[in-house]
Amino acid sequence: MKMLMIVALLAANPAFAGDTTPADQIARFSAEAGQPADAARGKALFSANHTGGKPDTPSCTTCHTNDPRKGGKARTGKAIEPMAPSANPARFTDTAKVDKWFGRNCNSVLGRDCTALEKADVIAWLASL
Amino acid sequence: MRYILPFLLLATPALAGGDYIQPVTDPLTQAECSACHMAFPPRLLPSESWRKIVGNLSNHFGEDASLPAADAKAIADYLAGATKSAKTVKGMDPANPPMRITELRWFTHEHNGEVSAARKKKAGSMANCTACHRGADKGYFED
Numbered sequence: 001m002k003m004l005m006i007v008a009l010l011a012a013n014p015a016f017a018g019d020t021t022p023a024d025q026i027a028r029f030s031a032e033a034g035q036p037a038d039a040a041r042g043k044a045l046f047s048a049n050h051t052g053g054k055p056d057t058p059s060c061t062t063c064h065t066n067d068p069r070k071g072g073k074a075r076t077g078k079a080i081e082p083m084a085p086s087a088n089p090a091r092f093t094d095t096a097k098v099d100k101w102f103g104r105n106c107n108s109v110l111g112r113d114c115t116a117l118e119k120a121d122v123i124a125w126l127a128s129l
Numbered sequence: 130m131r132y133i134l135p136f137l138l139l140a141t142p143a144l145a146g147g148d149y150i151q152p153v154t155d156p157l158t159q160a161e162c163s164a165c166h167m168a169f170p171p172r173l174l175p176s177e178s179w180r181k182i183v184g185n186l187s188n189h190f191g192e193d194a195s196l197p198a199a200d201a202k203a204i205a206d207y208l209a210g211a212t213k214s215a216k217t218v219k220g221m222d223p224a225n226p227p228m229r230i231t232e233l234r235w236f237t238h239e240h241n242g243e244v245s246a247a248r249k250k251k252a253g254s255m256a257n258c259t260a261c262h263r264g265a266d267k268g269y270f271e272d
Contacts, residue, residue, distance in 0.1 A: 056191040075192065076166035077253025077260060107193040 018093025022085045022127040025092045029120035037117075042125030045118055052111030060109055060122075068126050084129040092123055148270040155207040161196060162204075166256045167266050169230060171211035175218060177226035179208035190229075231255045243272075 020028075030037050046060045046068070056075060057063065064072040068083035082088040092098055106114035114122075153159045153168040162168035171179065183205035186194045196204070215223040230236055240255070252260030259265045262272070 054188070054191050054193070073253055074165050075254060077257030078166055104193040104195055107187070107195075 018090070020093055020095045020098070022092040022123055025095070025098055026120050026123050026127065029116045029123070033115065033117035033120055035117055035120075037120035037124035039121065039125040039128045042118075042121030042123070046122055046125060050110050053107065053109040054111070057105075057108045060105070062109075069129055084126050086127075086129055091126070149268050150270060151211075152266065152268040153207075154211075155204070157200060158204045158207050161200065163266075165192075165194065167258050169258075170268065171208045172213075173230045173233075174208075174212065175215035175221060175223075175226055176209035176212055177215045177223050178228060179212065180205055181226060182228065183208065 026037050047066060049058045051058070063074050063080055064083050069087040071082050072080040074080055083091055085091045102114055102119055106112065150170040150172055152170050153162065159168050182189070183201055186196055186201055215221040215226045221227070227233055244261070248261065249255070258270070262270045
């Protein structure tokens with residue numbers, strides 16, 4: 001029985017066993033914002049230096065680097081897998097994980113929650129790479 | 130490991146067989162801590178330290194590492210229960226427990242002069258135990 005379930009899961013979703021997709025997450029946050037996502041705006045937010053957050057993490061790029069198709073590095077020294085789904089198909093496939101990390105990292109970098117539109121924009125940019 | 134904290138020695142008789150320190154055995158603690166860094170062995174800090182650290186995850190050494198309250202409580206309970214109270218450690222103030230493993234005396238004794246600038250740069254941070262201690266995540270800290 002267990003084996004059957006695993007086979008069924010693999011067949012349904014060859015790359016990962018998540019509950020969502022990047023496109024679904026963009027749609028979700030766009031709907032919440034009432035506006036379409038804009039990848040260029042997402043890139044600007046991701047790449048900019050911000051001042052409202054914690055001093056050690058002024059930008060998303062502090063840890064994720066300027067090229068999300070490549071891996072980054074946490075302040076602890078731990079490697080971070082690429083953020084772009086083209087380089088890392090597991091990205092944005094787990095709703096709880098998306099919410100958890102936007103919650104943490106927006107606060108670390110911006111000193112506040114990201115708006116729904118900002119989340120839609122950032123995922124739209126990452127998914128476009 | 131001569132300068133290791135007394136509570137650590139008392140807690141780990143297996144230490145005699147090498148620099149082994151029981152790693153995290155709780156799956157939730159393992160998963161959440163190791164998302165950003167090796168899940169440090171509970172016995173490296175006293176209970177009071179873990180309570181204070183896990184009680185302030187929204188500002189976790191300069192980053193927001195927030196967790197749902199129930200998860201944070203479960204992790205704090207596990208870590209605090211898997212080590213000793215600061216009350217049992219000579220010279221440690223339970224009301225003002227150490228917040229960083231890297232500031233403990235045995236740690237600085239073990240590492241001062243041992244870690245070159247190049248090595249530290251490669252590791253990224255002194256929190257990255259496995260950069261030099263390859264088996265650290267399994268509890269083995271020999272060089």
